Amino acid sequence: MTDETTHALALVPEDLPKAENFLKPHRIVLMLLFAGLVVAVAVFMRWDWLPRYLPRLGSGILVSLAMLFSTAILGFLLAVPLGLVQVTGPWFLKLPARLFCTIIRGTPLLLQLWLLYYGLGSLFPQFPAIRHSFLWPYLREAWPYGVAALTLSFAAYEGEVMRGAFAGVPQGELEAARAYGMGRWTMFRRIWLPRAVHRALPTLNGETVLQLKSTPLVATITVIDVYAVISKVRQETYLTYEPLLLLALIYMCLTGILVLAFRYFENRIPTRGA
Amino acid sequence: MAADSFINWSLLALSAPGWGGVLLQGFLHSIEIAVGGYALGLTLGVGGAFGKLYGGPVLRDLLECYTTIVRAVPELVLILLLYYAGTDLLNQFLGTLGFATVDISGLMAGIFVIGIVQGAYSTEVLRGAIKAVPSGQIEAARAYGMSPAKVLRRITLPAMLPYAIPGLANLWLIATKDTALLAVVGFSELTLVTRQAAGTTKAYFLFFCAAGALYLALTLLSNIFIGMIERHARRGFAEQR
Secondary structure, three states, X not given: OOOOOHHHHOOOHHHOOOOOOOOOHHXXXXXXXXXXXXXXXXXXXXXXXXXXXXXXXXXXXXXXXXXXXXXXXHHXXXXXXXXXXXXXXXXXXXXXXXXXXXXXXXXXXXXHHHHHHHHHHHHHHXXXXXXXXXXXXXHOOOHHHHHHHHHXXXXXXXXXXXXXXXXXXXXXXXXXXXXXXXXXXXXXXXXXHHHHXXXXXXXXXXXXXXXXXXHHHHHHHOOOOHXXXXXXXXXXXXXXXXXXXXXXXXXXXXXXXXHHHHHHHHHHOOOOOO | OOHHHHOOHHHHOOOOOOOHHHHHHHHHHHHHHHHHHHHHHHHHHHHHHHHHHXXXXXXXXXXXXXXXXXHHOOHHHHHHHHHHHHHHHHHHHHHHHOOOOOOOOHHHHHHHHHHHHHHHHHHHHHHHHHHHXXXXXXXHHHHOOOOHHHHHHHHHHHHHHHHHHHHHHHHHHHHHHHHHXXXXXXXXXXXXXXXXXXXXXXXXXXXXXXXXXXXXXXXHHHHHHXXXXXXXXXXXOOOOO
16 A cells, blocks of 8 residues: 555656746746855855865765665665565565565664664674674674665665566566466566566666665764765864755755666656556 | 573563663654654645645745755755754744744754655645546536635545545655654654663664564554555545456
């Protein structure tokens, strides 16, 4: 009932205004007002700290983007089997997948993140086997926990979407594939998965924007992403608004770029009908 | 480490040495904020949706800016911005009017922040739902001579409900989980309380799992209620599929 609607909440490519007849008199007045506001912000607020922090901001943005793309890709790879077993799997696969999605979607991401970082992070050092394994240099850092939490979260939300997409592929297409003598794996690879991904694509875009908006949470477990850099600026300069406004602007630009990129790719994929 | 100290259930006891009572208190705060923020968001959403559909061009553009900005910026950043800006602006406003500054309670600030964020999303949900109401029904009501307010009350709002409820239900679930973000600004709701309890006792797993169970219970309980409301709103509609 509430499964397929999350994408309505994120910006989707149709949301951006069209370029044609964009300039109307009232829009020009609004834009002038807005430009005045921007100038006022630039002149009356303090921005002298900006050049000092630019390199750090740049690397923070890169960390945020790395978090976004790595977790979205890993999460999607996890979401495909999650969605698939919920449609076709035997009960002993279906039930855990269902349970996983319900639990992850029913609890706040921040809580999951802290559970992994503080919980597992305090548990791991007690086991010598882990301490002496090759993984330990990584497990001592914060980012693996961030990646894990964000990946699981993306997988759970997207798994639910993929479940709907797998179930929504018309039976006739699968029967046709079977009639051609395709094996199960070939059928899945050639027909089922591409058709399901195609159906899930618009939702995937929305989910990716939502994922971008969840990345600043990793700053709470000491990963230095762009949010963490801004927090550092706020501590060192005692400024409240300027860094936060800049941060909001950065995220708006990132979201805008993401949405435009998705719109570009979506236009390149041929669709017939609705 | 021995097994009995691994899970020390007495830590969850409701009275003083245990942290169960504190946890439940935080949970109550979370629910209060979620309910308040959701209600505020819904009010803003109704206004925003009607402004976007029937308002003038300037109002429509301003609302478009509001919804786009709120949906493009992470909730965490918005919460920080609104938390500081909201309290600051209110105090400056009171100052210029000659009143003494007030200490804004975390509860009020939390409700305000969550409400503003929810308002943008519910504007979009409600706008879509209102657009889904067949225009013939509204024209018929107008032909009967109903005033705009009456059309709204008798036709538009009830007729859009079935379209709006899935989105609004989703928003409620998001509101309950967004309250966790207020932990970052230091409001003692469930997540922050949990972290404090876990940090003090070092029983991280126990407390985070307990808090997770509380959130999950809230979600599952909400789902049951949502199902009931949805069935009620859909009465008279053809069964789907």
